[in-house]
Amino acid sequence: xxLEGACALVTGAxxxxxxxxxxxxxxxxANVAITFRSSQADADHTxxxxxxxxxxxxxxxxxxxxxxxxxxxxxxxxxxxxxIDVLVNNASYFxxxxxxxxxxxxxxxTFEVVLHGPYHLANLxxxxxxxxxxxxxxxxxxxxxxxxxxxxxxxxxxxSALLALTRQLAVELAPSVTVNAVAAGPxxxxxxxxxxxxxxxxxxxxxGRWGEVADVAAAVRxxxxxxxxTGDCITVDGGERWGHVRERFGD
Numbered sequence: 001x002x003l004e005g006a007c008a009l010v011t012g013a014x015x016x017x018x019x020x021x022x023x024x025x026x027x028x029x030a031n032v033a034i035t036f037r038s039s040q041a042d043a044d045h046t047x048x049x050x051x052x053x054x055x056x057x058x059x060x061x062x063x064x065x066x067x068x069x070x071x072x073x074x075x076x077x078x079x080x081x082x083x084i085d086v087l088v089n090n091a092s093y094f095x096x097x098x099x100x101x102x103x104x105x106x107x108x109x110t111f112e113v114v115l116h117g118p119y120h121l122a123n124l125x126x127x128x129x130x131x132x133x134x135x136x137x138x139x140x141x142x143x144x145x146x147x148x149x150x151x152x153x154x155x156x157x158x159x160s161a162l163l164a165l166t167r168q169l170a171v172e173l174a175p176s177v178t179v180n181a182v183a184a185g186p187x188x189x190x191x192x193x194x195x196x197x198x199x200x201x202x203x204x205x206x207x208g209r210w211g212e213v214a215d216v217a218a219a220v221r222x223x224x225x226x227x228x229x230t231g232d233c234i235t236v237d238g239g240e241r242w243g244h245v246r247e248r249f250g251d
Contacts, residue, residue, distance in 0.1 A: 001085070001134050001178075003225050004029030009077065009084045009125075011035045011117070012091025014042035014059070016188045017140070017213055021088055022050060022057075024217035025224065030086065031056035033077050037063050037091075056081060064091055064117030065109055074124050083128050086224045089118035089139045089162070097154040110154035115161050126173055135177040136224045139166050140216075141233065142184055143240055163233060170231030178230035180223040184216045185237025206239025206246060 003025065010022045013034035022032045023046075032050050036043040036059055043059035050057035058080060062073045078084060093113035097106040122137055129135025144156040145163045163181055170179040186201045187210060193201075202209050219234045235241060 001136055001225050001227055003086070003221070006030045006085040007033070007081050007083060008086035008088065008224065009033045009035070009121075010088040010090055011062070011064070011121070012037070013088075014039040014046050017184060017216055018088075018090040019046050019049075020213040020217040021090060021220050022046060023053070024214070024221045025086065025088075026050045026053040026055045026057065028221055028225065029055065030224075031081055033057070033081055033084070034059050035062040035073070035091065037061065065112040067112070067116070067120060070117065070120050071124060074121070078128075083132065084125050085129065085132075085135055087121055087125055087135075087137045088220060088224070089121065089137070091117065092140070092155075094152070094155055096151045098151045099153050107154040111158050111161075114155065114158035115165065118162060119165060122169055122179075126169075126177060129177045130173065133176050135173075136226075137166075137169060137173075137177065137179040138220050138223050139163070139179075139181045140184060140220075141166075141181050143237060145183060146241065166233065167231050174230065178223070178226060180226075180229060180231070181233040182216060182219045182223065183233055183235040183237060183241075184211070185235075185240040186210045187213045187216060204240055204243045205237065206243050209238065211236060211238045 008025045008030045013022045014036040047057045093110045145159040148156045166181040
C-alpha cells in the first residue's frame with residue numbers, strides 16, 4: 001500500500017516509541033494523527049515535528065479505558081483528516097498486577113488499553129478500509145506475549161491476546177486489509193530505571209545492548225506498506241526472546 005498521501009493513526013504517540021513510529025510514517029509521506037492521554041505538551045511538540053516534514057498532523061486526547069470516547073475520537077479525526085488507512089495500536093498500560101489480589105483495577109485497566117481499545121478501534125475503522133479496498137493495522141507487542149512476567153500478569157496476558165487478535169483480524173479482513181504485529185524489545189528505558197536495571201536488560205539480549213527505536217519504527221513502516229505480509233509478527237528485540245539460552249548454557 002502506498003503510504004504517501006495515506007492517513008495513519010498512532011495511539012499513545014506523544015513520545016518514546018510511538019513518537020518515532022509517527023515520524024517514520026510521516027517521512028514516508030503519510031498524514032498522521034496521534035493520540036495522547038495526558039501528555040499534552042509532548043503531543044503538541046510531536047505534531048509540530050510531524051508538520052515540519054510536510055504532512056498534515058493532529059493530536060487528539062483519548063483514554064482507551066473510556067470506551068464511550070473512542071467512537072467520538074474517530075469521528076473527529078476522520079472529519080478533519082479524512083479516512084484512516086493505517087492504524088498502529090501502540091498505546092500500552094504497564095503497572096504491577098500481583099496475583100492473587102483483592103484489587104482488580106489494574107487488570108481491567110490494562111485490558112481496556114492493550115486489548116479492548118485496539119479491538120474497538122479496528123472494529124470502527126475496518127468497514128471503511130474494506131470499502132476502499134486497502135488498509136493496514138499494526139499492533140505493538142513485546143516479549144511478554146510469549147513469556148509471562150512476574151507481577152505483570154495483566155500485561156503479559158493482554159499482549160498475548162493482542163497477538164492472537166492480530167492473527168484473527170488478518171483472517172477476518174483478508175484480502176483487502178493486512179494485520180500484523182511488531183514485537184519490540186528494550187528500546188527506551190523508563191525514567192524509574194537505574195543503571196543496574198538498564199545494564200541487566202541489555203545483557204538479557206543476544207545483541208548485548210538496548211535496541212534502536214528507529215528499528216521498531218522501520219518495521220512498522222514496512223508492514224504498513226506491505227501487501228504481502230499479513231497475520232505475522234516481526235520481532236525487533238536484539239534477540240531478547242532467546243537471550244536466556246546463552247545465559248543458561250554460557251557463551
